[in-house]
Amino acid sequence: MYRSNIINFLQRHHYQRVTPRAALIDMDGTLYDSMKNHTASWYRLISEAGIPCTRDEFYLYEGRTGASTINYLINRAWGRDATDEEKAELYHRKTLYFNELPPVQPMPGALEMVSLFKEMGLKRVLVTGSGQNSLLSRIDTDFPGLFEPGMRITSRDVTHGKPHPEPFIRAMQLAHVSPSQCIVMENAPLGVEAGDNAGAFTIGVTTGPIPVEEMERAGAAIVFPSMEACAEALPSLILSLFTTSIDAV
Numbered sequence: 001m002y003r004s005n006i007i008n009f010l011q012r013h014h015y016q017r018v019t020p021r022a023a024l025i026d027m028d029g030t031l032y033d034s035m036k037n038h039t040a041s042w043y044r045l046i047s048e049a050g051i052p053c054t055r056d057e058f059y060l061y062e063g064r065t066g067a068s069t070i071n072y073l074i075n076r077a078w079g080r081d082a083t084d085e086e087k088a089e090l091y092h093r094k095t096l097y098f099n100e101l102p103p104v105q106p107m108p109g110a111l112e113m114v115s116l117f118k119e120m121g122l123k124r125v126l127v128t129g130s131g132q133n134s135l136l137s138r139i140d141t142d143f144p145g146l147f148e149p150g151m152r153i154t155s156r157d158v159t160h161g162k163p164h165p166e167p168f169i170r171a172m173q174l175a176h177v178s179p180s181q182c183i184v185m186e187n188a189p190l191g192v193e194a195g196d197n198a199g200a201f202t203i204g205v206t207t208g209p210i211p212v213e214e215m216e217r218a219g220a221a222i223v224f225p226s227m228e229a230c231a232e233a234l235p236s237l238i239l240s241l242f243t244t245s246i247d248a249v
């Protein structure tokens with residue numbers, strides 16, 4: 001099972017095999033069902049700022065840092081870069097609007113997914129473009145014992161957010177693993193692109209309105225329709241990764 005996905009990935013990256021030792025796991029839309037709240041608070045903020053936008057476009061910016069999203073939208077509307085003050089003020093307000101919404105819940109299937117990685121002996125690193133404490137501070141409660149204290153990369157740890165590979169490369173350094181020893185878990189095309197550019201076997205999970213084709217185009221090695229389906233498939237997928245290789249030419 002999954003052999004053609006794996007062979008395809010190995011050929012594209014010129015790897016002989018993937019030997020998973022670490023899982024690099026996104027937070028919003030992957031561990032938490034938080035994207036509805038993020039898109040609602042972004043839409044409110046940007047509309048109030050007088051910038052024309054649609055609610056669904058914010059799903060496409062997922063993975064970027066807040067500052068990068070603000071800069072992009074101000075450029076689009078007003079043809080100039082956002083100032084540092086604008087970035088700070090708008091992101092602060094976005095966080096306030098987010099916190100006014102009903103609390104987000106862990107993504108169904110996410111606890112099983114992370115637990116399976118632990119059971120199978122893979123290190124776990126949290127890799128998020130977010131800097132919002134409201135969710136980051138809940139990780140230890142909602143995913144107890146699954147992310148060690150130092151094993152987290154947030155927007156504060158990187159110069160370039162996703163789709164730049166830097167967040168995942170930093171996570172690989174934290175876990176002392178090479179790209180071909182990693183599995184990336186993502187729900188957003190920009191995150192998938194970052195994971196694939198970092199050289200990791202990137203699993204895309206569609207937990208929102210993003211179509212499967214967008215995830216494949218971004219470089220997902222395989223796409224699952226829900227986190228529950230992904231968790232169910234994970235043991236056999238990891239076994240297949242360990243047992244599938246292409247001979248060195």
Ligand code: MG
Nearest residue numbers: 026028029188
């Ligand atoms: Mg995400």
